[in-house]
Amino acid sequence: MRAAISGAKSPQAAVSKGSLSPSFQRLIELMQRIGFGQILGLAVRNGEPDLVRGVRVVRTVKLAVDGEPQPQRGHNFAVRGEVVRLIQFLNQMGNGTVRRIEVRHGLPILLDIDETFQA
Numbered sequence: 001m002r003a004a005i006s007g008a009k010s011p012q013a014a015v016s017k018g019s020l021s022p023s024f025q026r027l028i029e030l031m032q033r034i035g036f037g038q039i040l041g042l043a044v045r046n047g048e049p050d051l052v053r054g055v056r057v058v059r060t061v062k063l064a065v066d067g068e069p070q071p072q073r074g075h076n077f078a079v080r081g082e083v084v085r086l087i088q089f090l091n092q093m094g095n096g097t098v099r100r101i102e103v104r105h106g107l108p109i110l111l112d113i114d115e116t117f118q119a
Helices: 002-006 022-034 081-093
Strands: 037-045 048-050 056-059 096-104 107-113
Touching: 022 037, 022 048, 022 056, 022 081, 022 096, 081 096, 081 107
Parallel strands: none
Antiparallel strands: 037 048, 037 056, 037 096, 096 107
């Protein structure tokens, strides 16, 4: 998985969902199911999301409908730049925990990361 993303010249370079590892495919599917909300406590192991341990999901339910676009579904489609940047970030992170991924329209928008810095 790392080679497919790290070889991309830009975050907009075409990366298909089917070319990603199963763990990243499951993360994309989870974000699509959430639509709007947050993924809390995502463990990252060797640059890959670890959903086996489970995560907490907080969904935001919008009661007004205004024709917002729906994320693409299916097995193989070009993933958006936001997803590519998330994958690149997790690959670089290596191991750790993402405290929160904010999801809008099925796409990752913001990450909160716990880090320890020593002076």
